[in-house]
Amino acid sequence: MSKGIISKSVIRRLPRYYRFLGELEEGGYVRISSRELAEKMGLTASQIRQDFNCFGEFGQQGYGYNVRELRSQIGNILGLEKKNPMVLIGAGNLGRAIAAHINFADRGFELVGIFDVNEEIIGKNVGNITVQSIDEIDKFCTENKPAAAILCIPKNSAEKVSDKLISCGVRAFWNFTHYDIRFSHPDVIVENVHLGDSLTILSYCLNSVCEK
Ligand code: NAI
Numbered sequence: 001m002s003k004g005i006i007s008k009s010v011i012r013r014l015p016r017y018y019r020f021l022g023e024l025e026e027g028g029y030v031r032i033s034s035r036e037l038a039e040k041m042g043l044t045a046s047q048i049r050q051d052f053n054c055f056g057e058f059g060q061q062g063y064g065y066n067v068r069e070l071r072s073q074i075g076n077i078l079g080l081e082k083k084n085p086m087v088l089i090g091a092g093n094l095g096r097a098i099a100a101h102i103n104f105a106d107r108g109f110e111l112v113g114i115f116d117v118n119e120e121i122i123g124k125n126v127g128n129i130t131v132q133s134i135d136e137i138d139k140f141c142t143e144n145k146p147a148a149a150i151l152c153i154p155k156n157s158a159e160k161v162s163d164k165l166i167s168c169g170v171r172a173f174w175n176f177t178h179y180d181i182r183f184s185h186p187d188v189i190v191e192n193v194h195l196g197d198s199l200t201i202l203s204y205c206l207n208s209v210c211e212k
Helices: 008-026 034-041 045-053 067-077 093-101 134-144 155-167 195-207
Strands: 084-089 109-116 129-133 148-151 172-175 189-192
Touching: 008 034, 008 045, 008 067, 034 045, 084 093, 084 134, 084 155, 093 109, 109 134, 129 134, 134 155, 148 155, 155 172
Parallel strands: 084 109, 084 148, 109 129, 148 172, 172 189
Antiparallel strands: none
16 A cells, blocks of 8 residues: 655654544544545645555545545554554553553554562552563563563663563564663664653744744
8 A cells, every 4th residue: 555665754644644533433524525634633635635645545536535444544554453562661650651541452552561670569460460570571572572662761771671672572662761772773663752852842832933
């Protein structure tokens, strides 16, 4: 379906399309034109057509897009039908919040294990998963082959832990630490999340003229 390598900026818009189309579907929409979709999403119709054209023909000239079909195709592009096994490292404040609030199944993942170093946390349950000692990670990876990991540990532990996970076969990181994993592992897939950066953008937009 895809016409080659898709730019990261297009990929970054896809989850929003996916979420938005889900809301339209729930609201009873069957078809929508690129113009109407653009108006609702605050984008331009040509931007939307360009984005969808990266993946092949989605709509039909004059008929618009079938909402359910389009959402399902975007879901396939995002790989959401897969359930890649994922581990969470660090069951502190942030780790527990992520485990409780993220719907992994809807995002193409399955949370299969949670690890920490703190004896007071090890053995406790987070949701329906029992926190294990990080010392068990080798054995766990051999048995469960997680493809991805969420890092919610202090920055000073991140290098050692990410090196270990990569040596155990983990290929992708949802990285909340401020450690740059790709500096020493340029081939791994990393999605860095910095809530503080997002807040800084809000500050900029509050104090300057900013695109809506
Ligand atoms: P926390 O102190 O509540 O939790 C950290 C947990 O990691 C603790 O349970 C600790 O025992 C565990 N841990 C430490 N070393 C470990 C190791 N080697 N292996 C396994 N577990 C280990 O801290 P919090 O608030 O949950 O923050 C976690 C990390 O996320 C910090 O690096 C913090 O700076 C970062 N953070 C990032 C945000 C972002 O937007 N990127 C937002 C909030 C926090």
